[in-house]
Amino acid sequence: MEGQIVTKVVLLSCGSFNPITSMHLRMFELARDHLEDTGQYKVVKGIISPVGDGYKKKGLVEACHRLEMARLATENSDWITVDSWESLQPEWVETVKVIRHHYEELLEAEQNKDDVDTVKYTKKRRIEENYFEGSAHLKRRGSPQLMLLCGADVLQSFETPNLWKQDDITEIVGCYGLVCITRSGNDPYSFIHKSDTLWKYRKNIHVVHEWVTNEISATHVRRALRRGHSVRYLLPDAVVYYIHEHDLYSAESEQKNADVVLAPLQRYTGASSS
Numbered sequence: 140m141e142g143q144i145v146t147k148v149v150l151l152s153c154g155s156f157n158p159i160t161s162m163h164l165r166m167f168e169l170a171r172d173h174l175e176d177t178g179q180y181k182v183v184k185g186i187i188s189p190v191g192d193g194y195k196k197k198g199l200v201e202a203c204h205r206l207e208m209a210r211l212a213t214e215n216s217d218w219i220t221v222d223s224w225e226s227l228q229p230e231w232v233e234t235v236k237v238i239r240h241h242y243e244e245l246l247e248a249e250q251n252k253d254d255v256d257t258v259k260y261t262k263k264r265r266i267e268e269n270y271f272e273g274s275a276h277l278k279r280r281g282s283p284q285l286m287l288l289c290g291a292d293v294l295q296s297f298e299t300p301n302l303w304k305q306d307d308i309t310e311i312v313g314c315y316g317l318v319c320i321t322r323s324g325n326d327p328y329s330f331i332h333k334s335d336t337l338w339k340y341r342k343n344i345h346v347v348h349e350w351v352t353n354e355i356s357a358t359h360v361r362r363a364l365r366r367g368h369s370v371r372y373l374l375p376d377a378v379v380y381y382i383h384e385h386d387l388y389s390a391e392s393e394q395k396n397a398d399v400v401l402a403p404l405q406r407y408t409g410a411s412s413s
C-alpha cells in the first residue's frame with residue numbers, strides 16, 4: 140500500500156534445537172512470507188538461540204553441539220543466523236530476558252549506525268531517550284521490532300502451571316510480539332481466544348497457518364537415530380554428518396537429565412529432582 144510505514148522485523152526463535160531440523164528453518168521462511176505479505180513488515184534478520192544446558196530438558200545434548208549443528212544448518216542462508224549468548228549462560232535464562240538482550244543489541248547496533256557524527260550520550264541514555272513511551276513500552280521511532288518466533292506448542296505451554304510467569308508472557312506479547320506457526324495437535328486461535336492476556340494483545344500475535352503440515356520434530360529425529368534409521372532429508376545433510384561423526388544421539392544420551400526437574404519448573408516451584 141502506498142505511503143504505508145514498513146516496520147523492520149528481526150525474528151528470534153528460542154528452543155532446544157536438539158537437533159535442529161528442516162522444520163525449524165522452514166518456520167523462519169514461513170514467518171517472513173506471512174509478515175511481508177501484510178505489506179507492513181520487512182523481515183531483516185532471523186536469530187536462532189539454542190537454550191543453555193541449564194535448561195535440563197531430558198535428552199538435551201551439550202550446547203556446543205547444538206550450536207554447531209545450527210551453524211551448519213544455516214550456512215547457506217543469507218538472513219538466518221545463530222547466536223550463542225543464551226547457550227553460554229551458566230544458568231537457564233527466561234525467554235523474556237533473552238528477548239530483552241537481543242532487543243538491546245539491536246538498538247545499540249541501530250544507534251551506532253545513526254550516531255556516527257552526533258553528540259555522544261552514554262549508550263544507555265540514548266536507548267532510554269529514544270523510546271516512544273519510556274522503557275516500559277519498547278518501541279523506538281524507526282527502529283526494527285523484535286518478535287519471538289515459535290510453534291503453536293510453545294504458545295500452548297503458556298498455560299502449563301509453573302512454566303511461565305504471567306508478567307513474562309504479558310511482556311512478550313505486549314511489548315515485542317509473537318509469530319506462531321501452527322503445529323498439528325495445537326489450536327492457537329482457540330488458545331488466544333481463551334486467554335485474556337493473549338486476547339488483549341492479539342494484534343501483536345501473528346498466527347501463520349502452515350498448510351503443508353508435517354510432523355517433523357527433534358524427538359522423532361532422535362528416536363530414529365537411536366534405532367539406526369535414516370534421518371536424511373529431515374535435516375540438512377551437514378547436520379546428519381555431524382551427528383554421525385560425533386555419535387550424538389543414543390539410548391544413553393536420551394537419559395541425560397532424566398531425573399532432573401526442568402529448570403523453569405525448578406525455579407518457580409523450588410523442586411530440584413523428581
Ligand SMILES: Nc1ncnc2c1ncn2[C@@H]1O[C@H](COP(=O)(O)OP(=O)(O)OP(=O)(O)O)[C@@H](O)[C@H]1O
Pocket residue numbers: 152153154155156157160162163166288289290291292293320321322323353354355356357358359
Ligand atoms: N513441525 C513443527 N511445526 C511448527 N513448529 C515447530 C515444529 N518443530 C519445531 N517447532 C518449533 O520450533 C521451536 C524450537 O523447538 P524445539 O527445539 O523444541 O523443536 P522440537 O522439534 O519441538 O523438539 P522436541 O521434539 O525435542 O521438543 C519451537 O518454537 C517449536 O514449537
Ligand SMILES: NC(=O)c1ccc[n+]([C@@H]2O[C@H](COP(=O)(O)O)[C@@H](O)[C@H]2O)c1
Pocket residue numbers: 153154155156190194196232233234235293302303304307403
Ligand atoms: N518461563 C520461560 O521463559 C520459559 C518456560 C519454558 C520454556 N521456555 C523456553 O522455550 C523454549 C522451549 O524449548 P523446548 O520446546 O525445546 O522445550 C526454550 O527456549 C525455553 O528456554 C521459556
Ligand SMILES: [Zn+2]
Pocket residue numbers: 292
Ligand atoms: Zn519442542
